Amino acid sequence: MTLLTFRFAPSPNGELHLGHAQSALLNHDMARRVGGRFLLRIEDIDTSRCTPEFEAGIYRDLEWLGIEWETPVRRQSEHFADYEAALARLIKAGFVYPAFMTRGQIRGFLAERTIAGDLWPRDPDGAPLYPGLDKKLSERGRLKRIASGESFVWRLDVEKACGALPAEELSWQEAEDGSWEARRTILAEPRLLGDVVIARKEIPTSYFLSVVVDDALQGVSHIVRGRDLYQATAIQRLLQQHLGLPAPLYFHHRLIEGPDGRKLSKSNRDSGIRALREAGVTPADVRRMVGLE
Template sequence: MTLPTFRFAPSPNGELHLGHAYSAMLNHAMAKANGGRMLLRIEDIDTTRCTSALEAGIYEDLRWLGMSWEEPVRRQSDHFADYEQALSRLIDEELVYPAFMSRGEIRAFIADSEGSGRDWPRDPDGVPLYPALDRTLGLKERGRRVADGAPFAWRLDVRAAMARIDPSLTWCEYSDENLVQMSLVDAQPQAWGDVIVARREIPTSYHLSVVVDDALQGVSHVVRGMDLYFATGIQRLLQDLLGLPQLRYFHHRLVPGPDGRKLSKSQKDTGLTALRKAGVTPLDVRRLVGLEVTGAPVPP
């Protein structure tokens, strides 16, 4: 029998805060309650912002919270070859294309369109969809631009991708922290448009690396914040395209800051290290995030 396998996957581009603590401890508690595996993964494909010092801080914070995990820890920056292999498959099957529009060109094109009275479509996060003008470029022109060193990103051709799979794509979503009630959610990956799956200088993206990692690590249950709920749709699409296993998901509530907004590294919200130095205990952290897990066993 395959053990339920959970993972906590932070990025070392800032200090962990209470929201991370809740997600980490929730995963750890579920794994322990169900006799499952607990994995830690360091998602550091952004090699310019992620640092070894911040990674060391993650280990220190998690151990302070009383967490343990299987070794070795998977560090994404050590496994670019795995993502490049997946990307090559998508390229060979003509499911991605090199997208050459810069951010400035994208903004200008969308502004011109909206100035003409057209409402430009946006993804579930409110970001305008990529115009995809270069999706129709001929192979010769694409090759010429790449050979000339034009910067580009590999974008998923969602229309072509949806034509390859069952259009009624869904994922299994639990409705509570004890993983008792489960329902099927309509994935709707097309709501994201042609998302980036890799860049010229880095052969992956968050979406691509996370589905490859989960499959290679044998993850069965993904427990993460509601801010990634809709992103599951594009990840389910990539799983099907790459022939990877379907997982079960629970997207937990977010821990708000004092002003009611989502906690964020970019906003320099108080980190766990500062709380620890201020005398806050791990038990205090559990109370602050309202963590309570009854330990009902998850289905195999």
């Protein structure tokens, strides 16, 4: 019998906060409740910001919370070959393209459109969608620019990728309040996020690509994470379909908010697990603080 598998996948680019504790504890509790597996994955593809010190802090904080995980821990920086293989499939299928526009060029383009009176589309978080002018380049033109050493990223051609699938295949099963028996079908709308970055010239992956590859390779069946990643699921389902990967069940839980009403971030040290521990807060206190009595 295949065991249900849950995972917690933090990035070691800062200290864990209450929001991380909520997600880690939820996954750990759910896995234990059904006799399933709980995995810890270190998402450290951003080698410029992730550090061994922050990674060690993740282990220390989770142990203090009473969380146990299987070993060895998968560290993304050790598996770039897996992501390169997936990227190669997407390139061969024509679902990604090299994008050369710099941030300055993007800002300039958007400024021109604003002056012209155009309301440029934005993603659900309010960020403007990538213009996608690079898609008009010929294959010869692209190869010439790449060969010249010009900087670029690989972006998903979301329109082409969506158009290659029946609409009914772009959906996912969302649990109602964490009850896996009560689920609803959510229509995935990848176009809302536009042509997201799938990989970079120096790093052969991005969050969107690595997470679907890892979840499949690790046999993750249930994904429990914050509501801030709800919309990202649409892109991930699109990639799963084109890479022939299984679709997990999803539950996007409420977010822990700071005093200003915004979601917590790693820059909010007041809610950091280490700071709370040093202030005398207990693991039981943390469970109550995140709504897990």
